[in-house]
Amino acid sequence: MSGNLLGVEGLHARYGSAEVLHGVDFVVPQGEVTVVLGANGAGKTTILRSICSMVRTTGRIVFDGRDIAGVRTDRIARLGIAHVPQGRGTFGDLTVEENLRIGGFTASSAATEQAIDQWYEFFPRLRERRRQLAAGLSGGEQQMLAIARALVARPRLLLLDEPSLGLAPRITQEVFRALGRINEETGTTILVVEQNAHLALEIGSSAVLVDAGRVVSQRPAEGLAHDESVRRAYLGY
Numbered sequence: 001m002s003g004n005l006l007g008v009e010g011l012h013a014r015y016g017s018a019e020v021l022h023g024v025d026f027v028v029p030q031g032e033v034t035v036v037l038g039a040n041g042a043g044k045t046t047i048l049r050s051i052c053s054m055v056r057t058t059g060r061i062v063f064d065g066r067d068i069a070g071v072r073t074d075r076i077a078r079l080g081i082a083h084v085p086q087g088r089g090t091f092g093d094l095t096v097e098e099n100l101r102i103g104g105f106t107a108s109s110a111a112t113e114q115a116i117d118q119w120y121e122f123f124p125r126l127r128e129r130r131r132q133l134a135a136g137l138s139g140g141e142q143q144m145l146a147i148a149r150a151l152v153a154r155p156r157l158l159l160l161d162e163p164s165l166g167l168a169p170r171i172t173q174e175v176f177r178a179l180g181r182i183n184e185e186t187g188t189t190i191l192v193v194e195q196n197a198h199l200a201l202e203i204g205s206s207a208v209l210v211d212a213g214r215v216v217s218q219r220p221a222e223g224l225a226h227d228e229s230v231r232r233a234y235l236g237y
């Protein structure tokens with residue numbers, strides 16, 4: 001580990017005239033998984049969208065030592081940040097492999113083919129279904145496809161918005177296991193928004209607790225799931 005890959009300082013974000021982030025600070029340590037927790041509407045999705053310049057922001061977003069706040073979304077991707085939004089955004093009328101090739105748009109075709117092969121190792125079901133249309137995949141397979149497609153560009157930072165949304169518990173577990181392996185074996189840094197906090201905290205090193213557009217605290221993930229006040233306020237059980 002060597003410092004923070006991302007540092008967010010005094011981040012404000014607005015939709016039209018409505019400010020929804022009111023001065024957010026947190027860090028994403030290099031090579032680790034950081035989990036964003038908070039109630040519905042707290043601003044978690046907006047934090048990810050801010051990093052990708054998909055909403056209007058003020059404040060600093062420092063990636064690898066450089067302030068990227070306001071840099072165009074396509075440039076952000078080229079700098080090494082990949083975003084898997086809620087709803088996944090895979091192309092149903094393209095095959096699994098065609099979807100994966102789209103993920104390699106910033107790289108040469110040889111590098112892309114090599115990357116696709118590498119990610120099939122983590123998601124063997126995608127290899128089995130490589131020639132099938134994405135529309136025919138199960139929800140879990142589509143989520144895996146969205147993640148693998150984001151990884152084809154070999155990002156340094158992977159942003160994930162609720163990867164468990166709509167998935168059965170067993171499939172969610174499979175997705176998180178794959179994310180844990182990817183983090184450990186490739187060192188890819190991950191920032192994940194997740195309601196299914198238990199699984200996310202298992203692979204996370206720290207959690208950013210968000211409430212009503214503010215970061216309440218950033219704490220080590222270990223033990224958090226057993227902290228009663230955190231559990232009631234952020235984990236919903």
Ligand SMILES: Nc1ncnc2c1ncn2[C@@H]1O[C@H](COP(=O)(O)OP(=O)(O)OP(=O)(O)O)[C@@H](O)[C@H]1O
Pocket residue numbers: 015018020038039040041042043044045046047
């Ligand atoms: N496109 C938009 N236009 C206006 N307001 C929005 C828009 N998207 C989100 N908001 C508002 O911004 C606030 C933060 O939303 P955001 O989606 O970031 O929260 P969240 O914590 O990700 O919630 P959820 O868990 O429900 O996805 C909410 O009050 C929401 O209603």
